[in-house]
Amino acid sequence: MTVPTPSDNNGRKVLGRLSLPERTYVADALRAETVGGVLLLVAAVAAVIWANVWGGSYEDVRGFHLGPASLGLDLSIQHWAADGLLAVFFFVAGIELKRELVAGELRDPKAAVLPVIAAICGMAAPALVYVVVNMVGGGAMDGWAVPTATDIAFALAVLAVIGTSLPSALRAFLLTLAVVDDLFAILIIAVFFTSDINFAALGGAVVGLAVFWLLLRKGVRGWYVYVPLALVIWGLMYNSGVHSTIAGVAMGLMLRCSKREGEHHSPGEHIEHLVRPLSAGLAVPLFALFSAGVVIGGGVLGDVFSKPETLGVVLGLVVGKAVGIFGGTWLTARFTRAELNEDLAWPDVFAVASLAGIGFTVSLLIGELAFAGDETMTDEVKASVLVGSLIAAVVAAALLKARNRKYRALCEDEERDDDHDGIPDIYEQDKPEYHLRMAAIYEGKAAEHRRLAEVAGAAGDKGERPA
Known part of the structure; x- marks a missing residue:
């Protein structure tokens, strides 16, 4: 999930061609994320319908408590989804980040500059928009981090629904943004949303992580070893006051991702x-099911655009994300004297930046943390996340659809394999053996045409039809 380095010697390219292994990895990751995104979309819609049609049962189910109280884990279903199931999501995010740092293009500082700066600007600009709106409107600053996160699965689900193909370079750019975005979201949660620390529990979690790391280095295998240990680490991290999803990230980062x-x-x-x-x-669809259920009425939708806290979230997602990512990318290219891939245009970058304004999973989580104890404001902020993400999705869909014919042609060029050797021809065009092989193929076809022409000519002289 990377922004690639150039494939020619004419200077560094912005959004240039991916290497073949990286392109394959991106394609595989996209398939998995797209399926998950569709499930996430279905779960979110189901949550809204459930909360608005059978609101009493929805609140009863997600408010139902279970778990051992003696271990400090007597939690509601909604709490289990946010703190427990999302630890699995952040575990996968930790693995993705580790792979990028040791085996992907992020290991190269020159290649890492663009996505890192774009992601930082894409988080700083929404936060700034939120702060400005609430300074002017006299709102609470607590929700500044809500519009900073991008939900890659939801973004890919939108692409699947509207039927738009993206060239591999743009897909990789979006995925890399999401990985770096997740990293900074993790840091925000750890630094700004950590309650009073229980140092005994935190120390136990650190010891558990050390044991986890040692077992990995010793080559110990078996899920029956790691799963119970992971549960213990998670429970200790939860009781420490540090958000429990940090345990998932830490374990993901410890795995070896180099072959x-x-x-x-x-x-x-x-x-x-x-x-x-x-x-x-x-994990993520269940979190959406028990977190996205907000009662949507005329009053709630009116509050989304009238209260500074909720308006700041909407504008942060729709305006802040697009301007931040696009501006960071353009400025980085400008000051590094890099050239945009000749197959793409800057409006393409802006369209992808707009798509990154779809913030759902992590935005909902941060919204719950930022306004903990204020159920009314929490629900209103969740509604603003849904509305802002919907607007960003519509804007991005319109921009991407306008270029869909161009994208489809680029995708077809990337997939073409005329010699049927399993390697797209675009990755062989610079190799001498490719040209020799293609010349031999064309020469063979030409010889066959000449032979058929000679046979036809001879048959014509005898008044026969060629075989």
């Missing part, structure tokens, strides 16, 4: 392949 000789996949990639369906297909 050794004889390995088709690193252990981290293998575990990600196993856990991602659980995260995308169960």
